[in-house]
Amino acid sequence: MRAVKAVFKKQFKSSVQNPEMLIQFLIFPFMAFMMTRFVGTDAMMDDILYFAPYIGQDFFDAMAANMPNLVTMMAGMFAGMALIPAVAGIIAEDKEKTSLRFLIMAGVKPSAYLVGVGSVILFVSALTSLAFAFVGEFRGMDFAIFMGAMLSGVTASIVLGAAIGIISKGQQSATALAMPIAMVLGFGPMMAQFNDNVARALNIFYSQQINIIADYITIGTDTPLWQSFAIMWANILVLAILFAIVYAKKGLTTS
Amino acid sequence: MISASMKNVSKSFGANHVLKDVSFETHNGEIFGMLGPSGAGKTTIINILTKQLEVDSGEAYTSVGSNEIGLMLEHDGLFNRLSCLDNLIVFEDIYGIPRSRTLEALEKVGLTDAKKTVVEKLSKGMRQRLVLARAVLHAPKVLFLDEPTSALDPMTARGIHELIRELRDAGSTVFLTTHNMEEATHLCDRVVLLHKGTIIEQGAPEEICQRHNSVKTMMDLESVFVKLTGGGLE
Numbered sequence: 001m002r003a004v005k006a007v008f009k010k011q012f013k014s015s016v017q018n019p020e021m022l023i024q025f026l027i028f029p030f031m032a033f034m035m036t037r038f039v040g041t042d043a044m045m046d047d048i049l050y051f052a053p054y055i056g057q058d059f060f061d062a063m064a065a066n067m068p069n070l071v072t073m074m075a076g077m078f079a080g081m082a083l084i085p086a087v088a089g090i091i092a093e094d095k096e097k098t099s100l101r102f103l104i105m106a107g108v109k110p111s112a113y114l115v116g117v118g119s120v121i122l123f124v125s126a127l128t129s130l131a132f133a134f135v136g137e138f139r140g141m142d143f144a145i146f147m148g149a150m151l152s153g154v155t156a157s158i159v160l161g162a163a164i165g166i167i168s169k170g171q172q173s174a175t176a177l178a179m180p181i182a183m184v185l186g187f188g189p190m191m192a193q194f195n196d197n198v199a200r201a202l203n204i205f206y207s208q209q210i211n212i213i214a215d216y217i218t219i220g221t222d223t224p225l226w227q228s229f230a231i232m233w234a235n236i237l238v239l240a241i242l243f244a245i246v247y248a249k250k251g252l253t254t255s
Numbered sequence: 256m257i258s259a260s261m262k263n264v265s266k267s268f269g270a271n272h273v274l275k276d277v278s279f280e281t282h283n284g285e286i287f288g289m290l291g292p293s294g295a296g297k298t299t300i301i302n303i304l305t306k307q308l309e310v311d312s313g314e315a316y317t318s319v320g321s322n323e324i325g326l327m328l329e330h331d332g333l334f335n336r337l338s339c340l341d342n343l344i345v346f347e348d349i350y351g352i353p354r355s356r357t358l359e360a361l362e363k364v365g366l367t368d369a370k371k372t373v374v375e376k377l378s379k380g381m382r383q384r385l386v387l388a389r390a391v392l393h394a395p396k397v398l399f400l401d402e403p404t405s406a407l408d409p410m411t412a413r414g415i416h417e418l419i420r421e422l423r424d425a426g427s428t429v430f431l432t433t434h435n436m437e438e439a440t441h442l443c444d445r446v447v448l449l450h451k452g453t454i455i456e457q458g459a460p461e462e463i464c465q466r467h468n469s470v471k472t473m474m475d476l477e478s479v480f481v482k483l484t485g486g487g488l489e
Binding site for chain 2: 002003005006007009010013014017018097098099100101102103105106107108
């Protein structure tokens, strides 16, 4: 427990001092706030409909009918996109700069290190999720469902990011590996808003389920909540197994 | 009492035979020097003795557990975004030692005034001193120092030498690698000369010099510099 606390404190201080990382936790709720307060979906649709005569009215009618909630869209993008490179980058950096070797030599177990780092990301992501909930004005049960969905998505991203961090030799390779995966998980749900085939294909991913749960809260769709949460926790289970395989094979070695 | 030893140890990385039949032992409360040029296998020996590497054959032994070992390696492993003090606090928390000990370690290496300075803004010499403070924070019984004064100015190197002697006098075993013969001659109680993974000579510096009809000490540039400046670590 002492080691977890030490790693948590170290990582929290380090993350706060890291503007590149900090901005990822701030930019998504900030964008959601700006777009909700100063742009809004109606204004966006007015601008987009300007192009309707050139592309086809039907497309834009469908788009208008399915215009996503900007807050939940940004929240889904945050959970899917921002965290995987962040966690992978932290672990890869500590490996590359041999800081991790000194921690382990001082008696920190690799599991304690991973729990410490993961806890910081979970903690900061919970604050970011609260910011989304505030901007989206979610109250009562809606708030609880939204936070449950966000924290489940965040957990999945942390586990996936940790697995990438373990197999990466350094920060550069971690970013190269994490970014394409994060882009699919982050942008996929947004594309799914406009295409049913994409939506069906992405249904197995946790980031898409965050959007489905968000639609349940904001639009009132009839998708059973338990199904979305079950898919998300199945994702976490699969990713945890993947993590365990990677960890057993590669370990958290630095040499 | 033996604090670390190797018996007929060999180690290869692919076709590269880094250590060949290496045997030596270090005793409690001595400064033990491992001398040799770059690539001689010095760092590999430290990595084996600190259990970061397995031997291919032979036996390697360290009398203490990893939490009683102090480490100063080629790559410093400092947390660049944290201050000097915060870097040490990470290990203070892990070892469960009081803050006074951390501040004392910073004072010993002359970094009290820089305790709030972020590590990425430190000079090479200051980083080395901080790494040494981290290595001695928990009063380790065995201290492994890999090229502790390489690329340092003479004044800083002299300060680190003094600290190493203090640690030896307090009962710690100091195992250091260097390619600086003068440093080893002045500092070490016993040395091993390593060449291409093989030990070619070992013993007290005086004995080795006598054996080879050489003179043990002479006024070196470092001593002249320190004598002229009267400098210590700071």
